[in-house]
Amino acid sequence: MKSLIICSATWCLLGSLTFTPALANMIQLADGNSTATIDPYSQSGMNSWVVDGTNQLNKQWFWYGIDSGGDLPINSLGTGGGTTLVSSSGSSATLTYARANDLSIKVIYTLSGGVPGSGLSDLGELIDIVNISGTTKTLHFFQYSDFNLNNVPSGDSLSFPDSHTVDQFKGDISLAETMAETVDTPAASRHEGNYVTASDAILTRLNSGSATSLSNLPAIGGASLGPGDMAWAYEWDRTLLPGGELKISKDKNLTGVLGTVPEPGTLALLGVGAIGLLAYGRRRGKR
Secondary structure, eight states: OOOEEESSSSSETTTTEEEGGGGGGGGGEEEEEEEEEETTSSTTTEEEEEEETOOOOOEEEEEEETTSSSOOEEEGGGGGGGGEEEETTTEEEEEEEEOTTTTEHHHHHHHHSTTTHHHHOOOOEEEEEOOOSSEEEEEEEEEEEOGGGGGGGGOOOOOEETTTTTEEEEEOOTTOOEEEEHHHHHHHHEEEEEEETTTTTTHHTTTTSSSOOOOOOOOOOOOOEESSSSEEEEEEEEETTOOEEEEEEEEEEEESSSOOOOOHHHHHHHHHHHHHHHHHHHHHHHH
């Protein structure tokens, strides 16, 4: 079923007659063995990604800063006279936030689940940011991610093998429980991985009211960070002229995550396909 929701700061118009509080509206994507839930009206953002019955995600959302000002979640563009436009259907959703004389930010999600019991799932994201003001803006755009692989916060490690890829994994990266994100284009300007409970935690800094600059640690191609309860972020820095645009294309891939265990015969058949898909995901993640 497809829905279209237009929101102001406090209320949403659903269809043409029904008014509901903005925070009451959640989006759920579904495909194959996977579902994903998104709250488009708060910084809770995408707050679950369930694969074979097990949630893998605590939080993923986006922040932006202009010039040297403090950072804000993108849903704040829909408040204070701005607009929020949300449409969803099955495995995809489009979220658009805009405010006159400021920015327009559109995020398109596409969920591709695997066959039941495979532990495989994929989420594509396309982001389009446009300066709709009449003045040049220095943009700082952030993606924040807090995955809890196999629904266990502890025991995760992460690394940045190249400028386009982040890997999060349980125990040893050679094992199957892995989340890999590939930024197809453009590569982020800065990156950071950190412990969720660190005194300088990424989320704390994004919500501090001051401008954030990610640390570029752990180093690209260097040792992994962890194990522990991990979070990571990307930062894109661009100067946008009036009408200027930044387009970001990226993809998240979950492989081998634990979930509901299928019957032994089904597991044996799925294992052959999963091995091939895992190898493919590894090759893509390291390009």
